[in-house]
Amino acid sequence: MAYHTDLAGTRHVFSDLKALLAAATPLRSGDVLAGIAATSAESRIAARYALADLPLATFLHDLVIPYENDEVSRLIIDSHDAAAFAPLAALTVGAFRDWLLAADGAAIAAAAPGLTPEMVAGVSKLMRNQDLVVVAAKLRVVTSFRNSLGLAGRLSSRLQPNHPTDDPAGIAASILDGLLLGSGDACIGINPASDSLASTATLLAMLDDIRLRLAIPTQSCVLAHVTTSIALIGRGAPVDLVFQSVAGTQGANHGFGIDLALLAEAAAAAQSLGRGSIGDNAFYVETGQGSALSAGAHHGVDQQTLECRAYGVARRFQPLLVNSVVGFIGPEYLYDGKQILRAALEDHCCGKLLGLPMGVDICYTNHAEADQDDIDSIMTLAGVAGVNFIMGVPGSDDIMLNYQSTSFHDVLYLRETLGLRPAPEFEDWLLASGITDSAGHIAATPLALALPALLDG
C-alpha cells in the first residue's frame, strides 16, 4: 500500500513501504545507484514524518520482500516473538525512537526478540548519529568461546594477519607483531587468498599450533567459504569458528553460494566439535551494506534495511562475532567518510538492537573519498558507542585484501583514550606473558617471551 505525508500543502506520496524506507534513509551513493534514494532533501524529511507516524506493527504484515518469495522474509516472520513485542505493539516508529532513548538497556534487550530487522532499520532512519551512539551504548551483548567478549568497559580486536600468498611464515610474523601490541582477543582470523582445502588446512593447523604453544585464551578462524569449513571439519581439521559472509535476501545469499539450510549445517558442524572452553558461540558472520545490490538481488529495498535483514539471518545462529565490514565495498555504495561513518554507527546500533555481538571493520578502499582521519573519527565514535571489537591490521594496511582498516596501534589508542580493556581472560594472559604492564600499557621489550621460536619451527 502507499504512504504519504502533507507538508505545507504539498502531498508527498511513497508507493509502498520499501519506497518509504528508502526515501527516509540518509543520503548514500548505493541507494542513488539503485534509483531509490529520496528525490529531494525535503522529500527525505517528508518520508521521515510519514515513517514516524507508522505503527511499528505494520512491519509484521507489510513485508518489504514478500514472504512467498524469500526465505529471509520467512525466517523473520516465523521466528518473531510476539510476547517480547507486546510492550511495543501499540507504538509508532517515532514513539519507538523516543522509547529507545528513554529506556534502560535491560528493557531494550528484553524486547529484542520481538523486533524485526525492518523495525530496527526504520527507527534508525529517524535517529541522528548521536542517537545511534547513545542507544547502542546502553546495550551489552556478551558471547564466549575461549574468552568473554562484549563486557562493559572492554574493547576487543580481531588480529587480521593476511598475506597475499597465504605464506605461513609471513602470517606468523604479523600474528607475533599483533600479539605483542595486545591484539587478538576477538579472534586471530585470516582471510585466505586461496579457498583451497589444502591451503586452508595448513593455516588452521598453524593457528592452532600457535594458540596451544602460547596458551592464548582466544579463538582462531580462517575465513574460507562455509563449504570449505564444513569439508575440513569432516577431515578433522582444528576449526574453532566457522565463518561466512551473509546478506539480507535469499538472492544475495545465493550469490554468496549459501542458503539458510547450509548455514544451519555449518553451525551444527562447528558446535559438534565442542572446542570452546567457556562458551559455544562458534559462528563468525560478516556483513556489509550494499552486498545485495552488488549481487543484483536487492528487490528495490534500501541497503541499510537489507543490512538489518542480514542481522536477522545472523541472529538465528548465535554467532560469537558479527562484523560489519563497513567501508570495504567501495564508493558506489558508500561514497565518502561521512557516509561510511553514518553506516558504521547504524550497523553497530541496529545489530545490537537485534541482540548481536557487533564489531565493525572500520575501513576504506583507495577508490573511496576517505582517509585515516575518517578512520580516526569513526573508531572514536564506535568506541564511545561500545563496539565489541574492531580489526587489528598491521599498520592499517591489509596487503591481501588491498584496503585500509584499523591497526594494532589504533586499538591501543582507543583503549587508552576511552579507558577500555581487553577481554578479561586475554588481559590476564597479556599481563602474565609480560606483553603489558600492570597499568595495561605495552611493556618494554617482551621478547623474553619465546614467541620468535615459533618461527624457527
Add this chain to the structure above:
Amino acid sequence: MAELPARLVALTQARIGLTRTGQSLGTGSALAFELAHARARDAVHAAFDTDALHAAFKVIEVHSQAADRITYLQRPDLGRLLAIDDVHRLAPTGADTAIIVADGLSATAVARHAVPLLSALLPRLGGRLAPVVAAHQARVALGDAIGVALAVELVVILIGERPGLSAPDSLGAYITWNPRAGRLDSERNCVSNIRPPHGLGYAAAADRIAWLVHEARARRLTGVALKDESDSAPGLGGTRLQID
C-alpha cells in the same frame, strides 16, 4: 619499547615492527603510510595504455558504457555493459575461449603484468582462442557481455584489482564458464594477487588459471562447485566476495 627483530620483519610486506611513540605511530611510519596512500590514489586514476598489448598480440579494443573514470567509479552497472558502438567489433570466430585484459581499478597492474602473464598463459590453455580483447573502464562482468558477443563457452578476464597501499599493481584473473548476462559472483573462479615478486608469479598463476580452465571445460561449470584442488601455490578465491 617492543621492537620486532629484522629477520621477522623481512618475512612479510605487511607493516609490522613499526616505530611506536606512546601508544601511537612514530612520525616516520606515519609519513610512509601517507605516501603509499597517495600513490594508490594516483593508480586508481591512471590511464589504460594498450600499446604493449598491441605489440605482442592481436588485440581488439572495446569500452564499457562508463565514459570516464569518475562515472566508472560511481556506476559499476555501466562498467559491466559493452558500449553500443563496440558490439559490432566482436563477432563469433569459431573460437571457444576468450581472453580479456581489462583496466579495472588499476591500469598500473595491467601495464606491469598483463603481457608477461599472457605469454605464460596462452600456450597452456589449449582450445580455440579468440583474439585478445582489451577492455576500457571495465568491471569483471563486462567479460560476460564480451563472451556472449564472441559466442565462446568460457572467458578469462585479467583485470586490475583495487590498489592496496603496498600493492598498487595487483592483477586478478576471473574464469567464467558459459558467460551470459546475470552470472553470479559465485559462478566464477578467481586467481588473485598476481604480482611478482611479492604476489603470485606468472608461471604459477598461469598453471592455476590453466588448471581451472581445463577443469571447467571437463565439468562444464565454474564457481563454488569447482574447488581449487591444484597443488601449486595459493591464489584463488578471495573470501570477501566483493570482486570489483
